[in-house]
Amino acid sequence: MRNKYLEVFNDIASQIKQGSFEPQSKLPSEHELATTYETSRETVRKALNLLAQNGYIQKIRGKGSIVLDLHKYDFPVSGLVSFKEIANVVGGDSRTHVHEVTLNNPTPDLRRKLELDEELVWHVVRVREMEGERIILDKDYINQSIVPTLTRSTCEESIYRYIEEELELDIGFAKKEITVEEPSREDLQLLDFESYSNIVVIRNFVYLKDARLFQYTESRHRPDKFRFVDFARREKL
Amino acid sequence: MRNKYLEVFNDIASQIKQGSFEPQSKLPSEHELATTYETSRETVRKALNLLAQNGYIQKIRGKGSIVLDLHKYDFPVSGLVSFKEIANVVGGDSRTHVHEVTLNNPTPDLRRKLELDEELVWHVVRVREMEGERIILDKDYINQSIVPTLTRSTCEESIYRYIEEELELDIGFAKKEITVEEPSREDLQLLDFESYSNIVVIRNFVYLKDARLFQYTESRHRPDKFRFVDFARREKL
DNA sequence: GAGTGGTCTAGACCACTTG
DNA sequence: AAGTGGTCTAGACCACTCG
Numbered sequence: 203m204r205n206k207y208l209e210v211f212n213d214i215a216s217q218i219k220q221g222s223f224e225p226q227s228k229l230p231s232e233h234e235l236a237t238t239y240e241t242s243r244e245t246v247r248k249a250l251n252l253l254a255q256n257g258y259i260q261k262i263r264g265k266g267s268i269v270l271d272l273h274k275y276d277f278p279v280s281g282l283v284s285f286k287e288i289a290n291v292v293g294g295d296s297r298t299h300v301h302e303v304t305l306n307n308p309t310p311d312l313r314r315k316l317e318l319d320e321e322l323v324w325h326v327v328r329v330r331e332m333e334g335e336r337i338i339l340d341k342d343y344i345n346q347s348i349v350p351t352l353t354r355s356t357c358e359e360s361i362y363r364y365i366e367e368e369l370e371l372d373i374g375f376a377k378k379e380i381t382v383e384e385p386s387r388e389d390l391q392l393l394d395f396e397s398y399s400n401i402v403v404i405r406n407f408v409y410l411k412d413a414r415l416f417q418y419t420e421s422r423h424r425p426d427k428f429r430f431v432d433f434a435r436r437e438k439l
Numbered sequence: 440m441r442n443k444y445l446e447v448f449n450d451i452a453s454q455i456k457q458g459s460f461e462p463q464s465k466l467p468s469e470h471e472l473a474t475t476y477e478t479s480r481e482t483v484r485k486a487l488n489l490l491a492q493n494g495y496i497q498k499i500r501g502k503g504s505i506v507l508d509l510h511k512y513d514f515p516v517s518g519l520v521s522f523k524e525i526a527n528v529v530g531g532d533s534r535t536h537v538h539e540v541t542l543n544n545p546t547p548d549l550r551r552k553l554e555l556d557e558e559l560v561w562h563v564v565r566v567r568e569m570e571g572e573r574i575i576l577d578k579d580y581i582n583q584s585i586v587p588t589l590t591r592s593t594c595e596e597s598i599y600r601y602i603e604e605e606l607e608l609d610i611g612f613a614k615k616e617i618t619v620e621e622p623s624r625e626d627l628q629l630l631d632f633e634s635y636s637n638i639v640v641i642r643n644f645v646y647l648k649d650a651r652l653f654q655y656t657e658s659r660h661r662p663d664k665f666r667f668v669d670f671a672r673r674e675k676l
Numbered sequence: 677g678a679g680t681g682g683t684c685t686a687g688a689c690c691a692c693t694t695g
Numbered sequence: 696a697a698g699t700g701g702t703c704t705a706g707a708c709c710a711c712t713c714g
Contacts, residue, residue: 205702226650231680242704247681260611260650263681264711268650272614373673374497377509380669382619382639382662399636400662402619413463413497413505425619425637432615432669442683468699479685484700500700501692680712686704693699 210239210249218258218269225271229259257433272433295333300357301392302327305346312343315407315418322346326357329392332427336394339422348416372411379405380430389422402428447476447486455495455506462508466496494670509670532570537594538629539564542583549580552644552655559583563594566629569664573631576659585653611648617641617667626659639665 217223229235232250236243250267253259259267308316308323316323323343330338342361344352349365356364365371385393385401401422408417454460467475472483487504490496496504545553545560553560560580567575579598581589586602593601602608622630622638638659645654 207702233680242706243681244705245703248702250681257612257614260646260648261681262649262712264679264713265649266680270650375494375670375672377494378669378671380617380665380667382637382665400619409497411497412499412502413507428617428619430617430667432617433612434615435612436610444683470699479687480700481686482684485683487700498700499693501694501698503699678713681710683707683709685707688702688704690702691700694697 206239206241207245207248207252210235210241210246211252213239214249214253215256215258218253223269225269227269228265229267229269231266255435297331298358299329299331299336300326300354301329303352303354303357308343312418316343316345317415318345324349324352326352326361327392328357335424335427336392337424337427339389339392341420341422343418345416348410348414371416374409374411374413376409377407381405382425385422393422393424395424400425443476443478444482444485444489447472447478447483448489450476451486451490452493452495455490460506462506464506465502466504466506468503492672534568535595536566536568536573537563537591538566540589540591540594545580549655553580553582554652555582561586561589563589563598564629565594572661572664573629574661574664576626576629578657578659580655582653585647585651608653609648611646611650613646614644615641616643619662622659630659630661632661637662 214223214229223229229250230238232243232246235246235250239246250259250261254261254267257270257272259269261267302325304325305322306325308318308321312318312323324346326340326342326344328340328342329336330340332338344361348371349369352361362373366373381403382400383403385395385399389395389401402425404419404421404423406417406419406421407415408419409415451460451466460466466472466487469480469483469487472487473480476483487496487498491498491504494507494509496506498504539562541562542559543562545555545558549555549560561583563577563579563581565577565579566573567577581598585608586606589598599610603610618640619637620640622632622636626632626638639662641656641658641660643654643656643658644652645656646652
């Protein structure tokens with residue numbers, strides 16, 4: 203950890219998760235934290251703001267910072283995480299079936315979505331199985347000029363890991379949309395779909411840290427297995 | 440606007456929304472912005488970080504801040520907004536039918552959820568109609584020790600507005616969960632439910648700025664009218 | 677009035693990108 | 696080498712809470 207404010211953030215966050223700081227109790231004041239961590243108050247404040255943004259504490263002017271316990275039951279499912287990462291957190295056995303890995307000329311619609319000129323696009327279709335049931339259908343469309351090669355085995359493992367660790371690209375941010383729709387024929391074919399009549403569709407536009415759009419993803423979830431947890435602050439901007 | 444960093448934030452944000460700053464172009468450097476706004480660089484940075492968090496720009500070390508255009512089509516539906524606020528943004532005629540406003544002894548389950556001892560709880564049941572169709576069923580449970588009185592007409596208008604403006608309480612943050620479930624008999628009775636077999640349920644635990652839990656809400660949406668848009672950054676903490 | 681968090685400053689050094 | 700954003704500092708003043 204080279205950044206002092208991340209050090210402070212991680213230290214306090216893990217103490218809250220471990221229960222060393224009791225929920226509803228108060229953290230030491232910013233001034234105290236600055237001296238115990240041997241840093242300036244602004245640096246402590248940076249760490250505390252991160253904690254507040256992530257739902258660990260609530261800061262109250264004139265009083266102090268109160269420890270919340272929203273993290274006792276939930277792991278973060280919001281934000282940007284790959285299936286592999288979620289599967290690791292949730293536990294239980296999971297498997298990925300790769301149905302398709304091809305390099306294609308994009309359709310006009312896809313070219314517009316991915317803001318392409320002449321580039322080709324990787325199509326990846328994967329089915330995610332958890333505890334014996336095929337639950338999620340992931341359809342990825344990836345700009346080939348950014349990810350030149352893609353093999354079946356990297357798709358089986360984790361595309362994000364490959365992109366971040368092998369290609370050393372940094373994922374920056376994503377625009378995400380969740381809707382509930384009628385299942386397609388493909389959904390019914392590839393997923394274990396008992397009597398559920400709808401399907402949850404998460405559409406993701408994923409950008410790199412340098413603001414290049416590199417991926418469009420549709421993640422189609424069987425509704426009974428879908429759950430989205432979020433933490434939101436009231437903002438008046 | 441008394442805060443300088445909010446002034447800078449709002450000024451740049453509105454210039455981006457208006458198109459005065461071209462998407463994909465670069466903002467002036469932090470140093471330049473500091474001099475034009477006659478403030479320090481750290482204050483400019485605070486404003487730019489807010490812009491980045493809200494998807495207006497992407498900051499790239501060594502290069503500059505790039506203007507994004509994610510806000511061209513979408514209004515924010517994520518975060519904490521009341522139906523009244525959304526309805527205002529979306530436009531179209533909307534109406535609220537209040538079905539129930541009662542003060543009750545909470546069930547054990549509700550007492551646990553709202554972390555209550557002896558307090559009574561307001562039950563509010565409302566149906567939201569948009570363009571002639573009854574689409575959303577909102578069930579609110581509000582701690583009476585925080586909101587002592589509640590009338591039918593405030594429920595028709597906006598409970599949040601009442602709480603923030605009349606009672607002068609500050610909404611702080613919420614924990615939110617989205618799932619897709621089988622509709623209840625109540626859903627089918629109160630909503631215009633054609634052949635949709637599932638219902639989207641948004642469960643909200645809403646806290647005040649002083650970290651007191653004051654409301655539990657279930658917002659039940661007809662699936663074809665549900666849409667959740669989010670902007671997420673990849674975080675490695 | 678003492679203690680708390682919120683804002684702001686002026687300057688320093690660093691890591692990174694680009695010519 | 697020059698310019699950019701990222702981190703950090705020491706100190707200032709303010710607004711708020713509480714005894």
